[in-house]
Amino acid sequence: MSGPILLVQNLSKTFAGAGIPRRGRFPVLKDVSFSIEEGGVFGLVGDSGKTTLARTILYLDPPDSGEVFFRGIRLSSLSAGKLRKLRPRMQVIFQDPHRALDPRLTIRQSMEEGMKNLGLPKKKRGAEVKTLLDRVGIPWSQADLYPREFSAGQKQLVAIARALSMRPELLILDEPAANLDVSVQAGVINLLLDLKGEYNLSYMFISRDLDLTGYLAATLGVLKDGRLVESGPAEDLLANPQHPYTRELVENSLTFMDLNKEE
Numbered sequence: 419m420s421g422p423i424l425l426v427q428n429l430s431k432t433f434a435g436a437g438i439p440r441r442g443r444f445p446v447l448k449d450v451s452f453s454i455e456e457g458g459v460f461g462l463v464g465d466s467g468k469t470t471l472a473r474t475i476l477y478l479d480p481p482d483s484g485e486v487f488f489r490g491i492r493l494s495s496l497s498a499g500k501l502r503k504l505r506p507r508m509q510v511i512f513q514d515p516h517r518a519l520d521p522r523l524t525i526r527q528s529m530e531e532g533m534k535n536l537g538l539p540k541k542k543r544g545a546e547v548k549t550l551l552d553r554v555g556i557p558w559s560q561a562d563l564y565p566r567e568f569s570a571g572q573k574q575l576v577a578i579a580r581a582l583s584m585r586p587e588l589l590i591l592d593e594p595a596a597n598l599d600v601s602v603q604a605g606v607i608n609l610l611l612d613l614k615g616e617y618n619l620s621y622m623f624i625s626r627d628l629d630l631t632g633y634l635a636a637t638l639g640v641l642k643d644g645r646l647v648e649s650g651p652a653e654d655l656l657a658n659p660q661h662p663y664t665r666e667l668v669e670n671s672l673t674f675m676d677l678n679k680e681e
Contacts, residue, residue, distance in 0.1 A: 421490060422453035423588055423620045424460075424475070424508075429484035431474050446470045448644045449484070454588070454637075459614075459621040461635025461652065463667060467644045468624045472510055472590045475622075477501055488588070506536065506584040513593035515573035519565040519580075525551070526561040529580045536584065550579040554609060571602035578609070582617060590622045607634070628671040632656050640664045 431447040446467050454460040462468055473479045475486050477493050486493045488508060496504065512518060519528050526547055533543045548558050554575040565573055574594060581589060591610065595603040607630070614621060625631045632638060632652045639649040640663060648661040659665045 422487075423456045423458075423489060424454040424622070425485075425487040426453065426475060427451050427485045427487070429471070429474060429481045429486065431470055431479065431481050446644050447474060447481070450641075450644075450646045451484075452637075452639050452646060452649055454620055454622060457618065457620055458637065459623055459635040461631035461638045462622065462624045462641060463626065463628050463631050463638065464641030464647075464663070465643065467641050469512070469592055471641070472592050472622070472624060475590065476505065476508055476510060506532065507586055508588045508590070509581040509584055509586040510590040510592060511574075511577050511581055511594050513596045515570050515577055515597065516565075518577040519573055521565050524562045524564055525556070525568075525576050528565075528576070529583050532580065532584050546583060547579075550582055551576075553582075553613075554579045571598050571606065574598060574606060575609070578606075578613070582613065586619065588620045588622070590624070592624045593626065596626070628656075628667050640667065 429447055429450040430445065432443040432445050434443055447470060450471060452460060462471070470479065474481045477486070480494075488504065491504065493501065493504075519525075523531070526544075529547045529550070530543045533546060538546065547561060551558055551561060556572060556575055556579065560568075565576075568576065578594075589610075594610065595606045598606060610621075611634070613619065621634075623631060623634050632655075635652050637649065638652045638655045639646050640655075640661065641647070642661070642663045648655060648659065648664045655664065656668060659668050
């Protein structure tokens with residue numbers, strides 16, 4: 419299939435200001451454009467606006483202006499019903515695993531909820547839950563436990579399995595390891611790398627960690643004050659940053675790495 423799996427054109431988003439009366443609206447995203455190739459990894463680093471961008475791309479918070487195309491389909495042209503049918507193909511994993519799962523549902527129930535919407539019969543749902551939990555390292559014997567009975571790392575693994583249950587083609591990973599213990603982070607990242615090949619996924623990887631993002635992503639984008647101030651091949655951008663903010667990120671990252679080497 420030709421063309422990018424995701425194309426974002428001139429995306430802008432504002433939110434109402436705080437206070438009574440409200441102080442108008444303030445911009446969070448300003449004219450953001452980029453694309454993700456089939457099977458590619460686009461990494462996004464920078465300051466505020468990254469999570470808003472993820473939600474806007476998925477039309478969880480539709481943009482004020484600009485367009486999002488998924489496999490050539492313009493999302494703004496879709497009715498609410500058609501958007502709901504398309505959205506399983508684009509899944510997001512947010513950074514807070516404690517808020518990702520409904521505390522009233524067991525892990526099995528949480529995972530089967532989306533499968534019901536896909537029309538999978540009960541027997542197939544059970545088999546799929548088992549397969550996916552096994553794949554992310556959650557024992558099948560724990561499928562009927564509630565989220566409160568799992569650690570943060572285990573909850574994030576369940577969130578990953580649940581996203582895969584929707585048979586997505588694109589995963590937006592919003593700092594998926596940021597709130598986890600250091601000992602757990604590497605396992606989650608390595609799992610995501612393995613799953614990408616196994617399930618033919620494309621990734622948008624959002625992180626504050628420039629080293630990690632540069633390692634995972636073929637293409638990098640740098641967000642500053644809601645604008646994408648620089649983007650390009652990760653290797654080139656890290657070796658020769660053009661924007662002052664990108665240079666600052668790279669210098670801080672190198673300083674951190676140098677300190678680690680000295681230790």
